[in-house]
Amino acid sequence: MTDPSAAEGVRQRNLARLLRLVHLEGPLSRARLTGATGLNRSTIADLVGELVREGLVVERAPDPSRRVGRPSPVVAADARVVAIAVNPEVDAVTLAAVGLDRGLPLRERIELDHLLTPDETAALIAERLAQWRAGELADARVVAVGLAVPGLVRAADGLVRNAPHLRWTDVPLRDLVETATGLPTVVGNDATLGAIAEHLFGAAAGFDDVVYLNGGASGIGGGLIVHGMPLLGAGGYTGEFGQNRPGIAAESDRRAVDGVLEDEVSRARLLAAVGLHAADEPVLASALADAGVESEAADEVARQRRILATALANAVNALNPAVVVLGGFLATIAAADVPGLTELVRAQAMSANAEDLEIRVASLAEDRLLIGAAEAAFAELLRGPTA
Known part of the structure; x- marks a missing residue:
């Protein structure tokens, strides 16, 4: 005899699979859902019908110009x-x-x-x-x-x-x-x-081993994706890259005695260099660009890039990621020359750890x-x- 609770458990898991697919990948035809799940067409129709009744997905007619033969309805997460x-x-x-x-x-x-x-x-x-x-x-x-x-x-x-x-x-x-x-x-x-968002939908999509650094008004934090899963640590406190003490090769680059990374690589220092008290990231990026290459602001960006490269090399040596994603003001100071920053990192990292490394700016930007x-x-x- 079939256990009703076990059957219901399977049904709930299948409903979750379908909803997650259309959430992560966007609108999908019933035929695509059938192929992605291995379930038969009638089961897909039944599950989709339940998700529609629950107000979680909507069905719409497909674009007839994109398919030969009988069209398959398209299922999308409900925007409401x-x-x-x-x-x-x-x-x-x-x-x-x-x-x-x-x-x-x-x-x-x-x-x-x-x-x-x-x-x-x-x-x-x-x-x-x-x-x-x-x-x-x-x-x-x-x-x-x-x-x-x-x-x-x-x-x-x-x-x-x-x-x-x-x-x-x-x-x-x-x-x-x-x-x-x-x-x-x-x-x-x-x-x-931020790391989870970029891994699912942004610059780290398709990579299973990711280091993400976020630069904000409160400093620098990080997130890790290892084997496709977020790495949180025993209490949930991993990724505090901003509290590491950076190696600074030239003493003239040091601004904070015995400071941590976020004391040296700092949004506040960038704002000061362009004479702003506060700004969101697009305004800051525009101000830095307008300052020009022969300016105090350009010198400050270059100084922060050198220190950031050393910090990233340490992370690459320890974690061997496939991609490093930089968000917030870190994306701003990287974006002008991502290949140049990548070479600075590779020059300080173990060659095997960095040989296939990519550095990318966060593609989801402010969101x-x-x-x-x-x-x-x-x-x-x-x-x-x-x-």
Whole structure:
């Protein structure tokens, strides 16, 4: 006799497979889903029908010009299913609505003149969510909130152990936001979530061994993908590259006595070099470009590139990644000459470790942390679509 619970478990896993496929790859025909899963056509039709009834996917007619013979309906994640993604920083907080279809219908950056407290952060999220639900998200199904925080976040419960630049210590941020919004909430380190986003959808797609470094207003963090999976560590605290002490070959390049990497390779130093107090990444990149090659700003970029190259060589020696992805202001200082930076790294790394190395800038640009936060928020739904 067939165990009903076992059969239902198989069905739930198959529903999750289909939903994850259309979430990760975009709209797919039923025929493509049949080929990707090995399930028969009638089973695919039944599973898709259930996901449609649950409001998680939509079906539409295919483009007849692209197929000979009987067309197969196209299945897509429903854009009305959204997560709220949040990235609190020292100079701004950025919020977005991110669709299960990977669309980003709403995005807002709020400049700050003070450090947000955790309670203020939760209240701000709840306020914006209420506004959006009364307007642009009136027809949406908001499933969860995801936060990308620049600091140490305990993987087990989302406790922010230490976000030094925000001055948050042992903050139960998940609980605060859940209470304020009434929504399930997931909290993660910003760079770890950025690494996941770039691995799934961006510059690291197709690579199983990735080092990702994120440069933001709070410093430098990192994320690791090993054998295709995020490497979190015992407590969830891996990737703190910014706290490593860099090797600096020329003493004239040193700016911080006994400083760590993020003291030397610094967004604040770049802003100062172009005379800005605060700016988002596109504005900073434009200001650096406008400064020209014979400028204090160009000299500062070159100095930071030299120190960054040494730090990356150490990471390449230790981890042997296939690709290093740089996001935030690190992408800005790399983008002018990525091959040149790659050669600087190779010159300081073990030749075997770096022989096939690629260095890339984050292709998701300013949205990378928000997409990573949304991915964390969608995780429970993707594991159990009809649970």
